[in-house]
Amino acid sequence: MKKNRGWLEFTIPKELDGAFLQDILTGPMRISRRMIQKLTRSKGILYNGKPTFLKRQVKSGHVVQVATEVTTRQSLQPEQIPFPVLFEDDTILVVDKPSGINVHPIHPGQSGTLANGIAWHWQQQGLQLPVRPIHRLDRDTSGILIVGKSAYSHQHLDRQLREGQLDRVYVALVEGEPEEDTGTLKYPIGKNPRTPSKRKVREDGDPAVTHYKVLERLGPISLLELSLETGRTHQIRVHLAHFGYPVLGDRQYGKASPLIKRQALHALRLSFTHPGTGESMELEAPLPEDMQSAMERVRNL
Structure with missing residues (x-):
């Protein structure tokens, strides 16, 4: 082909x-x-x-x-919003999303999102393409994100995601130190009836599985590597909070922290098959400065 x-x-x-x-x-x-x-x-x-x-x-x-494309309509207003590009060709774009911005507008007319920045990035190349992220990251989660540059590449990568062939690895700073160096969290997740925008562990929830590995123990906090078998909304944050080691700085499922101004969660690594070449790819977004700084402050206590 x-x-x-x-x-x-x-x-x-x-x-x-x-x-x-x-x-x-x-x-x-x-x-x-x-x-x-x-x-x-x-x-x-x-x-x-x-x-x-x-x-x-x-x-x-x-x-x-x-x-490879069924429409070239672009409804987003291009905006000059900086973000690191980890990889780009004529088929896909892989970026390192900064924390503090939404991936895409959550209501008509919203601006200041990563998608607006991607539209501007492509405009500088003479391209007018719909912005199609393959997966999502929360507003305050940083890290690697892949975008299809055509309808074909998007549906190809979306199939990999649904079939578990697109592997995502995260890192998080958590409060405390888990007893075991590795483990698996299997807690079903559903909507929180009191706050529909939040999720909680509940018996009638959807199955959710998160694997963790402790990378570094720093006393009051630890650095964990996390991989997902499922992709429930807020899965890592809900699982870790229920486990007793909430993500550092997570105001929704834990508490604010003087060490960092947001939830210390970062999408580190992505493995997938390139939709155009069939090549196996693995890309990584480096640990952001605010998480590195939080670790250094604890080490120097």
């Missing part, structure tokens, strides 16, 4: 001679059914360069073309 000016091209191999086009799209081309519906409406699927239908049978040596 190769990319050619906004189109993906797939030449039918001998072993798939006679297969249905729809099976080629969802199989080796890994196009989601939702995107296929959009492509069908926009005439974004071609067979040997001509519009076609999903139930046709294909022949070896023939070529299927799929548009």
